[in-house]
Amino acid sequence: MFALAALGTVSGPGLARAEEAGPPKAEAQAKGKAGHRGELMMERLAKELDLNEQQKAKVAEILKAHHQAMMERRKELAPKMKELHQQIREAQEAGEKEKAESLRAEARKIMEGQMDSAEKLRKDLAAVLSEEQTDKLMAHLRRAHARGLVAEHLKAAMSKLELTDDQKQAIRKTMADAKAEAAKAEGWEAKARIVTQAHGKIMSTVLTEEQRKKLEQMHEGFRQRVFDMLKMTDDQKAKAEAIMKQAFEEARKADDPKKKMEIIRSAHKKVFDEVLTDEQREQIKKHGDRTRQRPHGGPGQEG
Numbered sequence: 001m002f003a004l005a006a007l008g009t010v011s012g013p014g015l016a017r018a019e020e021a022g023p024p025k026a027e028a029q030a031k032g033k034a035g036h037r038g039e040l041m042m043e044r045l046a047k048e049l050d051l052n053e054q055q056k057a058k059v060a061e062i063l064k065a066h067h068q069a070m071m072e073r074r075k076e077l078a079p080k081m082k083e084l085h086q087q088i089r090e091a092q093e094a095g096e097k098e099k100a101e102s103l104r105a106e107a108r109k110i111m112e113g114q115m116d117s118a119e120k121l122r123k124d125l126a127a128v129l130s131e132e133q134t135d136k137l138m139a140h141l142r143r144a145h146a147r148g149l150v151a152e153h154l155k156a157a158m159s160k161l162e163l164t165d166d167q168k169q170a171i172r173k174t175m176a177d178a179k180a181e182a183a184k185a186e187g188w189e190a191k192a193r194i195v196t197q198a199h200g201k202i203m204s205t206v207l208t209e210e211q212r213k214k215l216e217q218m219h220e221g222f223r224q225r226v227f228d229m230l231k232m233t234d235d236q237k238a239k240a241e242a243i244m245k246q247a248f249e250e251a252r253k254a255d256d257p258k259k260k261m262e263i264i265r266s267a268h269k270k271v272f273d274e275v276l277t278d279e280q281r282e283q284i285k286k287h288g289d290r291t292r293q294r295p296h297g298g299p300g301q302e303g
Helices: 015-019 024-048 053-093 097-112 115-126 131-158 165-184 188-205 209-230 234-253 257-275 278-293
Strands: none
Touching (some): 053 209, 097 209, 115 131, 209 278
């Protein structure tokens, strides 16, 4: 339900990476580390999926080719999508509803056109893996890339929050402690829960009220893109916003970071179960495949 996270707060294993963006030398070092992490991840996947050497080589080749194709497509489409979202904002501010809807339809068409590549990836993997192996790998890619998208979104957002050196240090320490605790946890859900709790702690104890408000304002555009993707009616938007607004108010009153995140997650589930149609819920599931059209990091690598 990654797409639903955009309706509320954004959280995921990206806060630490988001505030650590540095100069070219640091970025080059980060890319080297990312490549190493990708190799380690491929080794873990090979073990988890019980891949033989031939399958391992083929999967690595397929993921690399897919990654390169998507980076090229992303570079090609990024200026157009940026222009469309700017035009949508301007149309909304001017009260031109029909123009805004026409522009949203154009943006949706571009997004939906990316599904062919996701389907091709699955087809290519299925040619060398069993059905069970393919399902497991696709699920892993969805989780890893969702985290990468969050990190990418947060990187842009955090750079505008003017974090102090003390705040950056506090974020690093909180995330380092969470990483150490997560390493001891069993299963990706338990690991993700630990990191999510750390993010809740950062939001509530490290960022100032002004920074939190600014972050929420920046997320508004992200939420609108999700509304557009799901083609939500005005009534659905109003219901979803009301549910999330109430959740935020309750979360702000909660003292425990874990409780805060539980409140937000429950709100996301309520929107998913009670507001969206069957078609929209299916689209969110498919969106997990489509998010891989914007790769974060290298192929086979966790975001």
